[in-house]
Amino acid sequence: MEVVIVQDADAGGELIAETIADLLRRKRDALLGVATGSTPLPIYQALTAKVRAGEVDASGARIAQLDEYVGLPAGHPESYRSVVLREVVEPLGLGEGAFMGPDGAAEDVQAACEAYDRALAEAGGVDLQLLGIGTDGHIGFNEPCSSLASRTRIKTLTRQTRQDNARFFDSLDEVPHHVITQGIGTILEARHLVLLATGEGKAEAVAQTVEGPVAAVVPASALQLHPHATVVVDEAAASKLKLADYFRDTYAAKPDWQGI
């Protein structure tokens, strides 16, 4: 696992957007797994700016969703499908045909989950999966004690996660209790995992993810099992890392051409 400490959220967004641009220059139809929440927005803004400036051609990119609420009406502005279309697919100038996600409104949720895992595999697998992190260490919607081998499935949100996400809804009551999420085993199949965490509120989860044991109680710690996982954190989110200086030295000594 590589840990990169950046000054702030915008610097993290720029670094990761450049990594995605590099990937698209090598593989124009790369499958990009995207996360929702506030944290990745600077990535999408920086990538959109690069596309508009002609620095990278994203017209062949394919976008895959990480997770979804169950039971929101189709077209609800806070369904993750709507969010990803609004924040990623449309700004990049892509059509809905370039986008895939699990069906949170399916009658048979389990079948929809299995179909999504199959669709990801048939699409050739995710090249780069962006991740945020919940205050409880969740990735996607894999709450604490999710199996590290889990596949895409239905999960129940913790009270904490529902409270954290209530800011996107009119009230806490409107936040769904159930979600579909790529499993941790599914996420680990992506070729490159890039987790961005910013702000003091994520510092404890980041410390446990990076320096704690691999444990289902901290789902993001599963990144330690992946051969190419990059954790990008701002100074605030890095504030509880004991090895922060080592991570800074390691990154500073890295040749420019190597990227993350």
Ligand SMILES: N[C@@H]1[C@@H](O)[C@H](O)[C@@H](COP(=O)(O)O)O[C@@H]1O
């Ligand atoms: N399912 C999403 C996660 O993918 C995201 O990482 C997390 C943190 O969101 P934020 O970046 O807004 O803190 O929120 C939700 O739970």
